[in-house]
Amino acid sequence: MTEEEKVFSGGVAVITGAGAGIGMGLARRCGEIGMTVVVTDIDKGRADKVAAEIVAAGGKAEAIQLDVSKPEALDALAQDVFDRHGAVRLLINNAGIETIGNVWEIPAARWEATLNINIHGVVHGVRAFVPHMLRVGQEAWIANLASIGSFGQMPTQTAYIMSKHAIQSFSECLYLEMQVAKAPINVCSIIPGMLKTSIFDAEAGVGEPESAASHRATMAHMMANYGMDLDEGSRVFVEGLAARKFWISSQPEMTEQAVAGRIAFFQNQSNPELGEQQRALLGI
Template sequence: MTEEEKIFSGGVAVITGAGAGIGMGIARRCGHIGMTVIVTDIDKANADKVAADIISTGGRAEAIKVDVSKPEALDALAQDVFDRHGAVRLLVNNAGIETIGNVWEIPTARWETTLNVNIHGVVHGVRAFVPHMLRVGQEAWVANLASVGSFGQMPTQTAYMMSKHAIQSFSECLYLEMQVAKVPINVCSIIPGMLKTSIFDAQAGKGEPQSAVAHRATMAHMMANYGMDLDEGCRLFVQGMAARKFWISSQPEMTEQMLAGRIAFFEKQATPALSDQTRALLGL
């Protein structure tokens, strides 16, 4: 039996945005190690498919449609899951979207959706689930999806970058709150590097300005050709959670490189500047 199985097998995992991408990969891994997986997504058809895949390989799963941009939907989800299952061992606040475009070109609706999903979805996921976890009193895990982008700068990806900076800060403070409160809830910051997902697919850019099309296509190409295998990355994420780590990276060397650049930027109090790599990406 693996360490992940010892820690998580028999428990309930709730994963937001699990109909595709990293959420799907973590859901499949949790099913593989013996958890009951609550697959949530705004697209019920995708959630159904992931749950069916887990069940077809001998796992336990169910699909629920949830829009994480609505705090009341997360309240209802938490109440329902605890009423029916009694406890949640693992909450993964994964749901997120990539938005591309200059700040002044992104329509209001797309800005609001990005911030409500990427930031408020995580905040209210914690707010909705943690009181139930505390009431049950068992050891539990809260994992929030940050990114190597939490430590970087990228023009035209500002909306996504700022949201991931916010989630990293939120998770750090949340970790300390759990320490101060002396409660058995582990907080983890999941830091994907470049994994093979559909986050940059063209259809995901609905509501973005026309100027975003080329950048999205370039990023999709890079991810498809150079990204890490999704299942391998998600295996590392679950392994890190079982080890009760706070920092959990799919590609630690990429995280270290981003952190080193960020530290140097702060130490020098440098003016933001485009790297050669960024210039090439933007076609400059």
């Protein structure tokens, strides 16, 4: 029996945005180690498909349609899952979208969607589930999806980068709040470097300015050719959760490099500037 199975087998995992991408990979891995997986996604068809795959592989799963941009939907989900299952051992606030374009060119609706999904979805996921976790009193885990972008700068990806900076700081403060409250809840920051997912696919850019298409295509090509295998990344993430780590990186060397760059930026108090890789991505 693996350490992940010892820690999580028999427990319930609730994962947002689990119909595709990293959420899907995490859902499959949680199913493999013996968890009952609540697969949530705004697209019920995608959630159904992932849940069916987990069941077909011998696991336990159920699919629920969920729009994380609506706080009341997260409240209802938490109440429903605790009413039916009694406890949640692992909550993964994964749902998120990538938005590309200059700040002034992104339509208001796309800005609002990005902030409501990427930031408020995590905040209200925690707000909705924690009171139930505290009431049950068992050891539990909350994992929030940050990003290698939580420690950097990237023009035309400002909306996404900003949201991930926010999630990293939110998770750090939440970790300390759990310590102060002496709560049996582990808080973890999941930091993907570059994994093979569909986040940069063309259809995911609906509502972005037309100028975003070329950058989205470049990023999709880069991810497909150089990204880490999704299942391998998900295995690394769940392994880190079982070890009760706060920092859980798919590619630690990428995180170390990004953090080192951020530290130097703060220490030098220099002006933001483009690196060679950023210039290449932007075609400069």
